[in-house]
Amino acid sequence: MGRVIAVSNQKGGVGKTTTAVNLSACLANDGNRTLLIDIDPQANATSGCEAGIDNLDGSVYEVLLGHAPLEAVISSTGIPGLDLAPSRISLAGAEVEMSSVLGREKRLAEALETVRPDYDFIIVDCPPSLGLLTVNALTAADSVLIPVQCEYYALEGLSKLLNSIQLVQRYLNPTLEIEGVLLTMYDERLQLSKRVAAEVKSYFNDKVYETAIKRNVSLAAAPSFGQPVILYEPRSTGADNYRRLAGEVSHARAAA
Amino acid sequence: MGRVIAVSNQKGGVGKTTTAVNLSACLANDGNRTLLIDIDPQANATSGCEAGIDNLDGSVYEVLLGHAPLEAVISSTGIPGLDLAPSRISLAGAEVEMSSVLGREKRLAEALETVRPDYDFIIVDCPPSLGLLTVNALTAADSVLIPVQCEYYALEGLSKLLNSIQLVQRYLNPTLEIEGVLLTMYDERLQLSKRVAAEVKSYFNDKVYETAIKRNVSLAAAPSFGQPVILYEPRSTGADNYRRLAGEVSHARAAA
Numbered sequence: 001m002g003r004v005i006a007v008s009n010q011k012g013g014v015g016k017t018t019t020a021v022n023l024s025a026c027l028a029n030d031g032n033r034t035l036l037i038d039i040d041p042q043a044n045a046t047s048g049c050e051a052g053i054d055n056l057d058g059s060v061y062e063v064l065l066g067h068a069p070l071e072a073v074i075s076s077t078g079i080p081g082l083d084l085a086p087s088r089i090s091l092a093g094a095e096v097e098m099s100s101v102l103g104r105e106k107r108l109a110e111a112l113e114t115v116r117p118d119y120d121f122i123i124v125d126c127p128p129s130l131g132l133l134t135v136n137a138l139t140a141a142d143s144v145l146i147p148v149q150c151e152y153y154a155l156e157g158l159s160k161l162l163n164s165i166q167l168v169q170r171y172l173n174p175t176l177e178i179e180g181v182l183l184t185m186y187d188e189r190l191q192l193s194k195r196v197a198a199e200v201k202s203y204f205n206d207k208v209y210e211t212a213i214k215r216n217v218s219l220a221a222a223p224s225f226g227q228p229v230i231l232y233e234p235r236s237t238g239a240d241n242y243r244r245l246a247g248e249v250s251h252a253r254a255a256a
Numbered sequence: 257m258g259r260v261i262a263v264s265n266q267k268g269g270v271g272k273t274t275t276a277v278n279l280s281a282c283l284a285n286d287g288n289r290t291l292l293i294d295i296d297p298q299a300n301a302t303s304g305c306e307a308g309i310d311n312l313d314g315s316v317y318e319v320l321l322g323h324a325p326l327e328a329v330i331s332s333t334g335i336p337g338l339d340l341a342p343s344r345i346s347l348a349g350a351e352v353e354m355s356s357v358l359g360r361e362k363r364l365a366e367a368l369e370t371v372r373p374d375y376d377f378i379i380v381d382c383p384p385s386l387g388l389l390t391v392n393a394l395t396a397a398d399s400v401l402i403p404v405q406c407e408y409y410a411l412e413g414l415s416k417l418l419n420s421i422q423l424v425q426r427y428l429n430p431t432l433e434i435e436g437v438l439l440t441m442y443d444e445r446l447q448l449s450k451r452v453a454a455e456v457k458s459y460f461n462d463k464v465y466e467t468a469i470k471r472n473v474s475l476a477a478a479p480s481f482g483q484p485v486i487l488y489e490p491r492s493t494g495a496d497n498y499r500r501l502a503g504e505v506s507h508a509r510a511a512a
């Protein structure tokens with residue numbers, strides 16, 4: 001049964017999409033059957049691996065509103081072992097449209113049931129908010145991977161995110177765990193990076209991945225070519241960092 | 257009558273709060289009576305100038321729900337000429353709580369009427385979304401300042417933001433204009449920065465400010481001391497960039 005990991009943090013621009021796209025690509029590269037689900041209306045994860053996509057007919061929007069099953073919107077990405085359930089701008093309207101639907105928080109969880117056996121990992125990229133789309137991802141997930149940018153504002157939002165996770169655990173998904181906390185855009189030359197990293201480690205202890213993702217321009221440039229960094233620049237620091245992270249994530253899985 | 261400028265872009269982490277806090281501080285420093293309104297539940301703008309705040313009793317949350325007038329929650333910040341209407345975590349619930357309130361999009365606009373004559377500039381920091389809180393800011397505003405990070409994903413979201421601005425112009429605020437488009441985290445050493453900047457300029461032409469905000473660690477470090485950069489490190493590139501931006505914004509105002 002595929003392990004479902006939501007990549008979430010309501011603070012904007014902390015590296016959620018960059019992590020979802022590149023972790024998925026590295027997991028697939030290691031031989032895991034991997035599905036990337038883009039539940040952010042910005043659809044950045046969709047364009048981050050768009051270069052190889054063959055079919056963009058449906059999207060997660062149709063799935064959440066019950067107009068199509070998840071397997072109908074899944075497309076291959078040109079990366080062996082990596083499939084994508086794309087997002088669409090129309091997803092922005094889903095939060096309002098679903099506000100009166102019964103069981104609206106569990107839509108993604110239900111839709112996943114049929115495809116889960118087909119994958120080893122299912123990675124869900126979330127928007128920068130704690131609204132209904134993120135709640136759907138947290139309700140469907142086994143665990144949450146939390147990217148934390150090594151800057152001050154990113155620290156402040158952590159307690160709010162943990163509160164939301166606790167609410168979902170209590171009312172919607174009692175088995176939800178924290179998969180791990182990932183330091184992103186780490187720059188060892190900056191005092192600020194070191195200070196924030198130290199605070200995150202003292203707060204989360206062994207939940208923090210050994211791998212920190214360094215600030216690296218290849219990670220920012222790869223999306224403009226619609227490719228994960230392991231295709232765009234396989235020998236970059238960014239590619240190395242995400243390969244090592246994929247190793248940590250799959251080992252934790254094997255040990256579980 | 258104070259000019260109300262909303263700082264908005266639904267893409268996360270593009271420098272909305274950094275711009276709202278530092279532009280406000282520089283406008284105040286130039287002798288303009290300035291009010292900074294934090295309508296983002298993350299409350300980053302509030303903590304970005306918290307060092308000098310004397311009273312954090314009420315927040316924008318109480319104002320939007322009609323429990324208090326705006327002037328009751330305004331606090332001074334220790335920077336002469338700069339006041340703040342703070343945010344609180346409880347604001348996250350406002351979008352749901354206000355969903356059945358009549359005229360819910362105009363709450364901020366109504367609340368501003370009484371304080372507008374007291375200020376030359378009123379700057380509103382928005383969350384990374386196009387939900388009810390941002391719609392309130394766009395409805396109350398004379399114009400919108402759009403920060404655009406010089407990276408690929410930030411480009412993608414612009415057409416969606418422009419669509420939302422058009423909807424607000426048509427249904428809620430016909431006189432809303434674009435105040436300007438601000439390039440942020442510009443790094444002249446990176447091809448990516450130059451490419452994105454060129455695309456933004458060809459799309460927005462003379463709406464793009466001459467001042468680009470360069471990537472500068474003082475801007476990221478200042479919030480951990482609860483100060484705008486002109487107090488934290490007055491001789492930094494970040495402080496220079498925002499002083500120049502304040503000059504452009506007030507000249508455009510004078511010319512209007």
Ligand SMILES: Nc1ncnc2c1ncn2[C@@H]1O[C@H](COP(=O)(O)OP(=O)(O)OP(=O)(O)O)[C@@H](O)[C@H]1O
Nearest residue numbers: 012013014015016017018128214215216220268407
């Ligand atoms: N390690 C890194 N080094 C350099 N740039 C990075 C790194 N990680 C992400 N970026 C860039 O930083 C920006 C923000 O990252 P990204 O879009 O992945 O964050 P996000 O959390 O998904 O944002 P949002 O909150 O809008 O969904 C992007 O332009 C991305 O290319």
Ligand SMILES: Nc1ncnc2c1ncn2[C@@H]1O[C@H](COP(=O)(O)OP(=O)(O)OP(=O)(O)O)[C@@H](O)[C@H]1O
Nearest residue numbers: 012151268269270271272273274384470471472476
């Ligand atoms: N010019 C700059 N140089 C260096 N760092 C910057 C610059 N502008 C902003 N930052 C840092 O980048 C991060 C994102 O900026 P900021 O929080 O202002 O963006 P935002 O758009 O308000 O994010 P959100 O979408 O979460 O509201 C912050 O840690 C901030 O300190």
Ligand SMILES: [Mg+2]
Nearest residue numbers: 016017040044
């Ligand atoms: Mg994203």
Ligand SMILES: [Mg+2]
Nearest residue numbers: 272273296300
């Ligand atoms: Mg902000």
